[in-house]
Amino acid sequence: MVSTSTNRRKRERDVSMHSTDSYLSHNMYDTDEEKVPVIDPSERVEHRSTKIVRREIVIASPSGMDDDNDCSAGGDDPRTNKLVLPETRPHHLGFDVQPVDIILHVFSFLVYSDDVYQMQLVSKRWRELTSTPSLWRMLPDVTADGSINWLNFRNLGIKNKGTEGTCYRCFQRSTGRMLAMKRARVFPKGEGVPYYMLRELAVLQGIKHPNIASLEMISLANDELHVFFPFVDKTLHEIINPTSDPNGGRILPEHQVRRFLHQLLDAIAHCHRRGVLHRNLKPKHLLIDTDSPDELDNAELRISDFALVRATGIPRRTYTMEVVTLWYRPPEILMGVRSYSPAVDIWSIGCIFAEMAQGKPLFTGISEIDQLFQIFSKLSTPTRDTWPEFTTLPNYGFDFPNWKRRPWARLFPNISDLGLDLLSKLLTYNPDERISAESALRHPYFSGSHAFPTLLPSIPMINMGFTLQRVYESNIPEHINLFHSYLRDSELALWKDIKYLSRQKTLRPIHRSMLVDWLIEVVDVFEMCLRTAFLAVHYTDRFLDTVMVKKAMFQLLGATCLHVASKCEDVSYIGVEDLSMCADNVYTSVDVLKMEEQLLNTLNFTLAVPTVLDFLNIYQKMMPPLQKRTAMLAQYLAELALQEYRFLRYLPSCVATCCLSLALYSIEGYPMTPELQAASRYAYADLKECLVKLQDVYSSAHMNLLTVVKKRYTDVDRCQALTILPAVAVTRSVGLALLVLFLVTAVISIMYAFLHTVGEFFPCLNVLQRHGSKFFYILHIGLVAATIATISILLEPFLVGTNFQRYCKANALDRNLSSTSCLKLQGYTVIALMALTMEVGLSVYMLVLGRRISKKHVAVYARLVKARKKNY
Structure with missing residues (x-):
């Protein structure tokens, strides 16, 4: 023991x-x-x-x-x-x-x-x-309520702080990777998710490129927004001048400059193809992924910080001028231009190119006027030859010094002749003549670089049953063709046959139409961009296709979608308090912000989507100039189609082509011109079903009880598009209406003749014959007038001289369309003429028969009177 x-x-x-x-x-x-x-x-x-x-x-x-x-x-x-x-x-x-x-x-x-x-x-x-x-590895990145699962992440300290939020360096345990986490504060008592974060995340969700910092994860929960990116330690500014020495820093070898410049142009070309403006390019926002700052031959450049990003479109719109860091700001913005283009990014790239080659910034102004003077002193003062619009710009002054152009070889001794030629094109004053990113990539300066991939992607339409006509006009600008190709690819990636009303128990198509009508009214009252309404309806449809919504929450959903779309699209977006007021305070601002969080998580911040209005504008840009009435009528038809639930089954490009085709025919008599077919890449066989439905909506618009869209197009500024009647109602309703008109006219005429014939022989019909004849006369005259008006409408295309037959001779592709429409038109016209002929014939017959009966009655009555006198 x-x-x-x-x-x-x-x-x-x-x-x-x-x-x-x-x-x-x-x-x-x-x-x-x-x-x-x-x-x-x-x-x-x-x-x-x-x-x-x-x-x-x-x-x-x-x-x-x-x-x-x-x-x-x-x-x-x-x-x-x-x-x-x-x-x-x-x-x-x-x-x-x-x-x-x-x-x-x-x-x-x-x-x-x-x-x-x-x-x-x-x-x-x-x-x-x-x-x-x-x-x-089995740990999820987020919890059940959508918040970050902090067990899977380890914070390693603050990387940097900015006005948009704080960026941290963190370690993801499940993958063993280093990530950069940007934390932005959501304002639960303000406007919700900041507009700049919405725009940045919406753009980055649709951009995948090796030279652009990609999104790893987004978490929006409990009034906090966390965004994760791959962690890159160095920036181009830290490579060139790590100590921020005002006298300059490191001059990069030309082969490294060429490599970084090619990667930067490649990434910006990818953005511009999608209508995205970065608007704040500078060395601090260019990440350099490398193992050692001294070994840059295999380094990769990535664009980051899209806080000032803007999704532009066609036509060009006005934007704010408080963009781009002053040293890299283009002269057109310094001169007060608000309707700028992707050329603003090209100027910034030129400044970065020069900074890499000489080791210090090219322009270092301390104010806008000082920045302009530095630009003019080195590149010469603009003239009418170098910049024709210079003297008409808002900030133009007559007291600008007249500097002469300096030799570029002296300004940039470390750049070769080909590099100087490219730099001069990047720093061109006139933004319309400034080289594009696509053209810069094809410059001989990059002859030793890797070949740039094909810019025009193929658009697979076989699964949709469409016949793609790849016809390109040589006079269409390259950037418009590229933007159109991107929109077509994007709509195919997002499109699906939405049939959510079959699952929503309390919602009907009329409820959706009423919501769209209200959204357009709010957009009109607050003078927002029309595209905001189209985006809000798109967000609503996608949300309803995923989540069940009660009818009482339907307007709240629409208002929230409008709030999100306005923050993405408008310069001055609508606030939640204004939305509550527009809905008569049915819901509060807190309700809108709660719904915003649910909406953004459901849509996964995929907010940059193509709409019918985008395709309508780009087709008008690709075609020869159209009349303003035609453009306004096409826009009116697009808004009518936006209200209809049945058009969700068609691609936005298809609906836009139908709107423009129907507007062309209603005003100019040409339904599908070769230019429209080349621009839209559609043939009539692809559009037939959608076009017939759009014609039905257009023909019955006067019977629609929703009045907001119709009132909008009674204005003179919109060419009173509501007053433009459909050219031909190529539907069964016209034939049925004429047939009913003919039958009613025949019945009334026969009844009128019957009363005149037998009224004298039956005393009980005398009262009806005396008082009913006037009523029948008036109704008969009204029917004759209605028939004449219908015939005039049907014959209008022939009267103006621009009919289908004329188009048949000009376009052999759509001869089937023209002949079929002509047969329908002629058939309806024959029915109307038959009705009018019958009415006229019956009228003449009744008049003649009435006189004969009257004379016969007088003779019979006289004989009866004589016979009675003889008897007495």
Whole structure:
């Protein structure tokens, strides 16, 4: 007994010494590491340590660890415990395991609690095991409520701070990668998600390019917005001038300048093809992914910080002038131009090109006028030859000094002749003549670089059943063709046959039409961009296709979509308080912001989408100039189609082509010109079904009880498009209406003749004959007038001289369309003429018959009177 007790006390003393040695080893070798990682940069996240999730996982041993290694820290350290777990193969786990596998298997039950951090305190080896990515790979990035799962991330400090938020460096345990996390504050009592974050995320969701910082994850929950990007430590500014020396920094070799410039132009060309303006390009926003700042031959450049990004379109709109850092701001913005183009980014690229070549910024103005003077002093003062619109710009002054042009070889001695030629094109004063990113990539300066890929992507339309006519006119600008190709690819990626009303229990098509009518009215009252209404309706349809919504929440959803679309599209967006007022305070601003969070998470911030209005504008730009009445009528038809639920099954480009085709025919008599077919890449066979439905909507618009859209197009500014009648109603309703008109006229005429014929022989019909004849006369005259008006409408295309037959001779592709429409037109005209002929014939017959009956009645009555006198 004494021996047994002594042995037990000896073993307990050894275990105690082992624990002390492990603690000392931990403190001696791990003093530079964090004991408990701080997860959230601003507040401590409480983790639930009592709830352990039971699950079955299989985790392999981490690479670089031998199966016979022990589990304690220090390997060969004499202080560590030399006891090694026996190499057993427990069959109850279902697979062969080693000591490391056993520990990882045990740790896997603790990853959802704070206990896993306590395991890190045991030894250095256990801390290494708790950092193994295979242990954390099953952890989700977000929790059930959409917030960040901070168990999967470890904060490593602040990277930088800005007006848009704070950027942190963090480690993702499940993948073992370093990420940059931007944290932006959402204003629960203000306007919700900031407009600049919405625009940035909407653009980045649709852009995937190796030279653009890509989105890794977005989390919007609990009034906080977290955005994750791949972490890159260096920027171009830190490469050129890491100490911010005002005298200049490092001059990059020309082959590295060429490489970085090509990557920058490639990324900007990718953006401009999608109608995206960065508007704040500078070296601090260009990330350089490299292992060493001294080894740049294999470095990759990435554009970051899209806080001032803008999704532009056609036609060009006005924007704010408070964009682009002053040193890289183009002269047109400094001169007060608000309707600028993608050329603003090209000027900034030219400034960055010069800065890489000479090691310091090209222009360093301290104010806008000082910046202009520095530009003019180095590149000469603009003239009418170099910039024709210069003297008409808002900030033009007669007191500008007249500087002469300096030799470019003296300004930039480190740039070759081809590089100087490209730089002069990048820094051209006139933005319309400034080289585009597409053309710059084809400049001989990049002859040694990798070939740029094909710019015009193919558009697969086979799955949609469309026949694509790839006809390009040589006079269409390249950037418009590229933008059109992007819109077609984008609509195909987003399109699906939406049939949400079949699942929504309380919503009907009329409810959607009423909501669209109200949204357009709000847009009109607050003078917002019309595209805002089209975007809001698109967001509403996509949300309803995923989430069930009660009828009481339907207007709240529409208002929230309008609020989000306005922040993305308008310079001055509509506030939540104004939206509540427009809805007669049915909902509050808090309700709008709660719905905004749900909407953005459902749509996954995919907000930059093509609309019918986009295609309508781009087709008008690609075609010869149209009359303003034609353009306004096409826009009116697009708004009518926006109200109709049945048009959701068609692509926006198809609906836009139908609107423009019907407007062309209604005003100019040409339904599908070769120019429209070349621009839209559609043939009539692709449009037939949609065009017939649009014609029905146009013909019955006067019977629509929703009046907002119709009132908008009674204005003179919109050419009173409402008063333009449909040219031909190529539908069955016209034929049925004429047939009914003919039958009613025939019945009334026969009744009128019957009364005149038998009224004198039946005393009970005398009263009806006396008083009903006037009524029948008036109704009969009204029917004759209606028939004549219908015939004049049907014959209008022939009367103006621009009919289908004339178009048949000009365009052989759509001869079937023309002949079919002519047959319908002629058939309806024949029916109307037959009705008119019958009415006229019956009228003449009734008049003649009435006179004969009257004379006969007089003669009979005279004979009866004579007979009575004889009898008396």
